Amino acid sequence: VIDPPVAARAATATPAVPPGGGRIAARFVVAAPDRVLAPGEVVWDRDGRIVALRRARARDPIEPVCVLPGLVDAHVHLQLAALSRAPRAFVPWIGAVLAARAAGSAAAERRTIARALASLRATGTTAVGEIDSSGTSAPALARSALAGRCYRELTGFHLGRDDARTLVAARWRATRIALRAPEGAAPLGAVAAGLSPHAPYSVSPELLRAAAAAARHLAIHCAEVEDEQRFLHTGRGPFADLLARLGRLRDDFRAPGVGAVRWLEQLGVLRRGTQLVHCQHLERGDAQRIACAGAAITVCPGTIAFFARDLPPVPAWLALGIPVALGTDSLASNRTLSMRAELRAAARAWPEVSPRVLLAMATTNGGEALGLPGLGRLRRNGRADLLVVPAARTLDASLAAFVHGEAPLLAVRCAGRVVRGVAGAAGAAGRGR
Ligand SMILES: [Zn+2]
Secondary structure, eight states: OBOOOOHHHHHSOOOOOOTTOEEEEEEEEEEETTEEESSEEEEEOTTSBEEEEEEOOTTSOOEEEEEEEOEEEEEEOTTOOOOSSOOSSHHHHHHHHHHHHHHOOHHHHHHHHHHHHHHHHHTTEEEEEEEESSSSHHHHHHHSSOEEEEEEEEOBTTOOHHHHHHHHHHHHHHHHHHHTOOSSSOOTTOEEEEEEEOOTTTBOHHHHHHHHHHOSOEEEEESOSHHHHHHHHHSOSHHHHHHHHTTOOOTTOOOOSSOHHHHHHHTTOOSTTEEEEEOTTOOTTHHHHHHHHTOEEEEOHHHHHHTTOOOOOHHHHHHTTOOEEEOOBOTTSOSOOOHHHHHHHHHHHOTTSOHHHHHHHHTHHHHHHTTOTTTTSOOTTSBOOEEEEEOOSSHHHHHHHHHTTOSOOOEEEETTEEEEEOTTOTTTTOEEO
């Protein structure tokens, strides 16, 4: 919906650009995929808070650019570097990730995180859903300009009720302290806290319940491979072997006898605030269960390509009203941490999905998947997380060029501050810092 000209609104006086803040008047300001100002104007203050968002006045100089919300990478592992030897079969790949993690140091992990954050900012990502396996991501994100949610990871297929509660309490507390943020509304510039019980094959029912009792916002790898479903139904297969090797298969283990989504539903974990990652192998009725529960799904096209997996039915999920978000996953299963590459891959994978809906998957749906619906959109009093790209003649052409990767990023602003700018494009990047 393009806002019609509103004479009264356009006639109101432009507030002076606050010192240290900025302003940009553009041919198109995409406040959200379903709300476009043409031409539009965004003004932000020195703290990076949007103080005005409206139609530009015809007599103002309008830059031939399109302003978009910063991208939301709903699922990333900042700590995971590329593997020197990366098996393309899933269970051996998990073994390689665990071995790399055991061989690494905290200092190396901090350097990997810093590089990952830099490459995300440079490619237009201004908010993340990070899976923090070791506790080093939370302080790095607290110092970064990015927004989003940091989910502290939990594994432990062997943990009973008391051990599960102890682990959850310790990690949940440490994460919130490191982020200096409450779980709910994160103040401007802050990253909120969540928990990530890793997957139904690596987390005991007691640990899943304890995580759900502590935190409203969860991220869970779900139905990623067929062997996961087989393990949950029968208790057999490569995951049973892996858990036995790791000494994590309890004597009292009984297979749930249902697939991943129904298992999470039975444990009370399938609910609003839960983000299910991958969902490659849903069973009959699972998508409806996810939609009814109000949970979100995040897909990672780079990981799908890495493991040469089948494409999940994203258009059908979107038709059910599920907020389907995009994520880069990690460099252990993706060539680059670029949401623009994910968008391009998604546009190729699901050509029936319009550029506008693809953009929603990379912005507003990401904010919903993180339980932070203010992210991935421009709004008054929200963060000035925005991208500047050249405008085509029409809005549709501008959006198509963006999702297909044809429009170069002229500028990326995170809470108003330039984190990527192109020399000579200062005007296009907006005035201000
Ligand atoms: Zn993941």
